[in-house]
Every structure is written in structure tokens, then in C-alpha cells.
């Protein structure tokens with residue numbers, strides 16, 4: 001068993017930091033004592049959405065502004081497992097990477113009620129965006145890719161066709177039942193809901 005990460009303690013440790021899962025403690029007290037040091041290195045797995053449509057896994061600081069300023073992806077909130085999306089340009093006035101149209105990011109901000117993303121997100125130069133789980137647990141590329149497919153299929157459905165006239169989403173769409181099934185499996189496997 002690992003030794004407690006609190007330097008002044010030598011006990012064996014079985015409690016894991018739930019954010020980075022990289023350190024162990026013998027007790028909640030030791031974790032609290034050690035947090036001022038640990039928070040500088042404690043990181044969360046997130047996904048960077050590039051305007052090119054590429055999804056890249058990226059470790060971010062557990063105090064990253066996404067956890068304060070990030071916006072809920074409405075569809076994931078609807079399914080009870082909230083994911084946050086953060087656009088440096090919209091939320092901090094900072095530009096990261098290539099400042100171009102980011103379709104995947106716009107999809108994630110779509111409201112299921114009307115099929116539209118907020119006006120501020122409907123710009124041609126969102127640039128790079130970050131996505132992370134609000135509970136700070138690791139997020140997978142597979143989850144985002146499946147969500148992207150589902151959003152595409154929503155835009156292609158009769159329901160949204162009226163609103164999103166002229167929008168032609170990419171192929172390989174999935175329907176709501178398939179998405180629901182994937183989503184439920186994802187969180188079951190995750191086992192840390």
C-alpha cells in the first residue's frame with residue numbers, strides 16, 4: 001500500500017485524490033493539510049477542441065477557470081452528467097491557438113429546446129475550446145466524439161430542420177436511442193458517478 005503523501009506522516013494510505021488520482025492519503029485530515037502543496041500539481045484531464053475538428057486530451061490545473069467560468073453543455077446536463085465547455089476567447093478575452101470557426105464547440109452549446117446555441121457562441125472565430133467534466137473526473141475522447149455525432153443527427157432531424165435550414169451536418173449520425181445507450185454505458189463503466 002502507498003505511503004501517505006503528507007510528508008510529515010508515514011502511515012499507509014488508501015484514500016486517493018479524487019481529482020488527479022495520482023496521490024494517496026491515510027486520512028481526510030492529511031489530505032486537507034497537504035492540499036496547499038498538492039493543488040499546484042493536481043491536474044484534471046480535459047479535451048481541447050480545435051477548430052480543425054481535432055479532439056486532444058490535455059491535462060489542466062484543477063483550478064483552471066473552466067471550473068468557474070465554463071458553461072454547461074445543455075444536452076449532457078439533460079442526461080444528468082454535466083460537462084463544462086470553456087472558450088478562452090469568450091470567457092477570458094484570450095486567444096488560444098487558431099482563432100477560427102469551431103463547429104464542435106457550437107454543437108456542444110446547443111440547447112435541446114430549440115436547437116440553437118447562444119448568440120455569443122455563433123461566431124466565426126471561437127478558436128480553441130476546452131471541455132471537462134464538472135466533477136473533475138477524466139473525460140474521454142470517445143464520449144465527445146459520440147456527443148458530436150448525436151448533435152449532428154439532431155441538426156439533421158425533422159425537429160431541427162425548420163430552425164437550422166441550410167445546415168448540413170457531417171455523416172455517420174446516431175439517433176437518440178443509440179446516444180442514450182452509449183451515454184448510460186459510459187457512466188456505468190466509469191463507475192464513479
Ligand SMILES: [Zn+2]
Pocket residue numbers: 004005006009010011025026027030
Ligand atoms: Zn497521513
Ligand SMILES: [Zn+2]
Pocket residue numbers: 017018019020021022023038041042043
Ligand atoms: Zn490531486
